[in-house]
Amino acid sequence: MQDRTYEHLAALVVTNLVHQHGWTEIKSHPVGGEDCTAPRRLIITGLPQRRLYIHPDEQVEALEDGYASEHQHIQEPEFEWVLPLHITESVTLGTFSTLFDSISVLPRPVESHAHQASHGDTRDWRCSARHKRCLIALLHDDSTVSYYLMHDGIVKPRQN
Amino acid sequence: MTDHEGFGRLRISKIADRYLVFDADHAALLRRSRNICGVLVGSTPQNPTQNVFLSLPLELFPEEVAELLKSGLAALIDQTSHHLGTLQSRDKHIRLKYMEHLQQYRWQAKRLLTEDQAMRTAQKSLHGGKTSRQLNEHNRSHLDPSSSNQGEHGLSGENPQIQASVEPPRCPNPSGRLTVARPLAVTPTASSGLPPASVDEIEISFSRDEVSTRPLHGYLLSKGYFMTPGLRFGADYSVYPGDPLRYHAHFLASEYGWDEEICMLDIVGGGRLGTSVKKGFLIGGECPTPGNGARPMRAFSIEWAGM
Structure with a gap:
């Protein structure tokens, strides 16, 4: 694939994120080292309208503290990584591995919820000590985009 | 790991390219301390089509076998080569013992069959309105030697009660075999009569390709x-x-x-x-x-x- 292909792919996903899901503050970043012979992919960061992922343990903690998971400070959104992929692409474990090695845990530094970090002795679920995660955006030819959350490592599933 | 010391090494039998554990204690140990559940694959001969309640043996994944062998907890045994090797053995002692075992097996089969048939006939005749006195008379009449030959032919089921009265000898008796009854022909489906080999004797190595x-x-x-x-x-x-x-x-x-x-x-x-x-x-x-x-x-x- 040529470099432009990844750009078009990213543009389509960005359009979908902005207009269908109401994401804001979207930026694209190239990933992969410059010594790499393969063309560089684009990865997107952005801010969803509401929080995308709540770890099952955090949900349990919140319930124990007496908050429903719909509570406002739990639902406050976090920046997410998004990797655009086309349905006909085939990736390998190596692809994902390189991707996760090249990104940091937090797409952008935490600003607004510094007050939560000092919240008692409970674990801070938004700090850089949490699991690395990335949203996989799968684009189909009919411009459907479906999103999957991928965690680096073994992370237990949510009990929806 | 002190848990398994009482067992020695676990025995994993390789039969038809499947890895099986036949000992219930071993299966329990694997589950309790090694996080290995395996799959129970033993069916009941009377109802081989039901697949809900299965029992031993426990079949293991090749991956699990590799893990167990790596840790030295288990030994892998090739049952087929052991079975064939022992059957073809020229050792007189082994051969005699196996023949004896076969004979016992045949007599046992015969005894079980006659007991079963006798019980069924007794039940049938009870339901059919026969009195216990008639039954007793019947039995007594067949106890005398003249009617014992009849018992053998009655195997086909004309009057199975007769066989119940002829108690076959537990051990083969050359003279008795000819006159009284013959043991059933059996086709052994297990290696039970063969002398078991020690684990170290017939251990085979596990090819790492299977799981690499x-x-x-x-x-x-x-x-x-x-x-x-x-x-x-x-x-x-x-x-x-x-x-x-x-x-x-x-x-x-x-x-x-x-x-x-x-x-x-x-x-x-x-x-x-x-x-x-x-x-x-x-x-x-x-x-x-x-x-x-x-x-x-x-x-x-x-x-x-x-x-």
Whole structure:
């Protein structure tokens, strides 16, 4: 694939994120080292309208503290990584591995919820000590985009 | 591991390219202290089509066998070659013993059959309104030697009660065999009459090729997970955080080679199915060239994002 292909792919996903899901503050970043012979992919960061992922343990903690998971400070959104992929692409474990090695845990530094970090002795679920995660955006030819959350490592599933 | 010292090494029998454990204590030990459940594959001869209540033997994955052999906990035995080798043995002692065992087996089969038939006839005649006095008379009349030959021919079922009265000898008796009755012909389906070989004597080595491409299993096992076959979710394994009788599975796991292409539809399918059954879809594999500080095993958990 040529470099432009990844750009078009990213543009389509960005359009979908902005207009269908109401994401804001979207930026694209190239990933992969410059010594790499393969063309560089684009990865997107952005801010969803509401929080995308709540770890099952955090949900349990919140319930124990007496908050429903719909509570406002739990639902406050976090920046997410998004990797655009086309349905006909085939990736390998190596692809994902390189991707996760090249990104940091937090797409952008935490600003607004510094007050939560000092919240008692409970674990801070938004700090850089949490699991690395990335949203996989799968684009189909009919411009459907479906999103999957991928965690680096073994992370237990949510009990929806 | 002090748990297994009472057992010696666990015995895994390789039969028809399947790895089986026949000892209930061994199966319990594997489950309790090694996180290995295996699959019970023993069916009941009377009802071979039911597949809900299965019993020993326990079939193990090749991955599990590799893990057990690596830890030195188990020994792998090739039962087929042992069976054939012993049957063809020229050792007179072994041959005689086996013949004797066969004879006993035949007489036992005969005895069980006659007992069974006698019981059935007794029940039938009770329901048919025969008095117990008539029955007794019947029995007594067949106890005299003149009618004992009749007993042999009655095997085809004309009057099975007769056989009940002829108690076959437990041991073969050359003269008795000719005049009284003949043991049933049997086709042994087990190696039970053959002298068991010691574990060290017939241990075979395990070819690593059978599992060399499956390091994800060992990785998950080392993290304390239990695994059962993942066929019902279209993956390699169902991964449980504890004993499957107690916990729900957390993941459907599929192993991929490092450079094996992962079809996008597999991610969609696994992710969507996993999420709908409250599980995650786990893909993982071994990095052939871990760089400095890099982990050799990588795993990624996938869930539907809900958007």
